[in-house]
Amino acid sequence: MTDNPLIDADLHGDAFLASVRSILGDKGTVIDTDDMAPWLSDWRGRYHGKARVLAQPADAHELAAMVRLCAKQGVPIVAQGGNSGMVGGAVPDDSGTAILLSTRRMNDIAIDADTMTATCGAGAILQVLHEAAEAHGLRFPLSLGGKGSATVGGLVSTNAGGTQVLRHGVMRALVQGLEVVLADGQVLNLTSNLKKDNRGFDLKQMFIGSEGTLGIVTRAVLKLSPAVAERRVVFVGLESAHRARELLVHCQKAMPAALEGFEIMPRQCLDAVVEYLPDARDPLGEGHNWYALLEFVADKHAAATLGDEVEALLMDALEKELCADAAIAANETQAESFWQLRESIAPAERARGPAMQHDISVPVERMPDFIIAVEKAILKRWPGHEVISFGHLGDGNVHLHVIAPSGSEREQWERETGKSISRFVYELVTAWGGSISAEHGIGQDKLQTLRDTHDPAALSVMRAIKRALDPAGLLNPGKLV
Incomplete structure (x- = not known):
């Protein structure tokens, strides 16, 4: 026996691993269980799998050779990048028959x-x-x-x-x-x-x-x-989500080429983040029902007038009572602190306890109505929970989180209540003409939900394409289709 686990495996007669090593070399071939472990679970710890080998090709030539080897021997392949997905789409199943194919070395x-x-x-x-x-x-x-x-x-x-x-x-x-x-x-x-x-x-x-x-x-x-030569980041207090929609339309009409971001969040989100982050604070001081985070940008040709245009837009919005208050970031440090409030919503809520998180979308013009309707519907069926919706108002993407009652044990609550809540949410969003996935994909997390809610004709076409390009079903089996 040697000190190299791969060579030891070869000595035990694993011809497949020997072939992998001949293609990728020692650097591109990982079979040690401990070394593979971080890549065999999703980052949220919800999905876990096994793999025969972690293959790390250095270029397309090596990757293609690996795929030909797997096709010849009928070995499933699960491709993985940064393993930062939300739906378990880059995690193999627990059979241990698949290879995990990492693209991380192909980083030029x-x-x-x-x-x-x-x-x-x-x-x-x-x-x-x-x-x-x-x-x-x-x-x-x-x-x-x-x-x-x-x-x-x-x-x-x-x-x-x-x-x-x-x-x-x-x-x-x-x-x-x-x-x-x-x-x-x-x-x-x-x-x-x-x-x-x-x-x-x-x-x-x-x-x-x-x-x-x-x-x-x-x-x-x-x-x-x-490159952006100038930007203005604005934190706005609002009476309601409907006012946020009106403000969005106002901004799109006044500065369509400059408006780059429009995020909304309810007061509960801001309160949770301020409590979670030691140095965070409410940029407006006085509490509002809803908040919006706006970003306007300009290249070097329009940079000189951006600040004046944003100030004029906000003054007009305040006069029309589209918003209740607004703060323009005075410098880049403050601009980043505004964005940190938005980007810290998810970790702040995870710190509070179990929650079911939904990445969904509805028609942009219906997003405020949907947010109100879905909260009422969930609380009527599951009183004692908390429903929080935030996200990208400009494209109809709702991040809908349903937080368990205080003291709930995560696995038990997800099994007995959380999964039922998610099924209900997906039924509602489908009825509203929306999508069960706005930006995170289907993976294995939403596979059955896609089958239950999507147009049968669309599913049929997707499956036909899959059969045509991957007749043996070796590419990321158990995901999407």
Whole structure:
């Protein structure tokens, strides 16, 4: 016996692992249980699995060779980026038959300032991409709380959203090209920089949001935007969610090219965050029923007038009683403290105890009505709970959290009550013409709910595409379709 567990495995005659090692080398092949453990559970600790090996290819060539090996031997593949998903979409099942294929070593980033694009390996970290773009006077206009761990491949595979969707759209709108390894190991190059290409289907769109079930993204060409030269971050107090909607429309009409973010939260969220963060405080002092966090930005050509335009907009909104009070961040430190209040809602609520968290969407114009209706409906059936809705008002994305009564034991409450609440929420959002998933995907968490609520014709088409591209069902089995 040697001190190398992989070589020991080879000596025991595991031909598959020997083949993996011949493709990836020692650095790309991990079979030690302790070394694999952090990647075999989701970050919230709700899903746990096993894997034959953690495969870490260095490039698309090695990844394609791994996929061909798995296709030949019938081995399932679960691709994983930063493992920061919310629905268990990158965790293998507990059978131990699958390989966990990590893209984290494929993390190169190349910025082309002339075409304003970034070509990134699937394992590139979002925050590193931000920094690379900024070094060239550009930016990638998608950000989220997990930017320090989320990878480009994961963002593509889940069609991620974030706080800048209002102006720039979700990931689908920012992807200009893709390189994808198919289930049989073919490498599909969809990275053409042609502005016009009408040769049939836009195939790259099929892989965006497919959660690794149709192919494995290895590279993405992403659209960049000019760097922000000036911004104004505003914290606003509101009478109601309906007033927030009216203020949003007012801002979109007055400054459509500058409005980048519009987040809303009820007073309970702000109170929870202030209690949770030692240095946090209410920017307005006086309590309001609802709050909105607005961000306006300008490039160098419009920077000089941005501040005056925002002040004029807010004065007009106050005179029309669209909002009750407002504070404009005086500097970048204060601007970031405003955003920290929004980004700390989820951890502040987790600290309070068990909760069922729902990432859903409804038509933008119906979001205030839905928030009121769903809270009344839940509390009528489950009194003693607390319902909190917050999120991206501009795109109809509601983060709906139902918090258990004080003293509840998490696993018991989720099993006996929480899951029933979630089924009820998904039935309601479907009845309102909404979606059970706004930006986090389906994974394994919402698989049965998708089957219960989605259009049967749409499900049939999705399954037909899956059968055509992955007839053996080896790519991320048990997720999405």
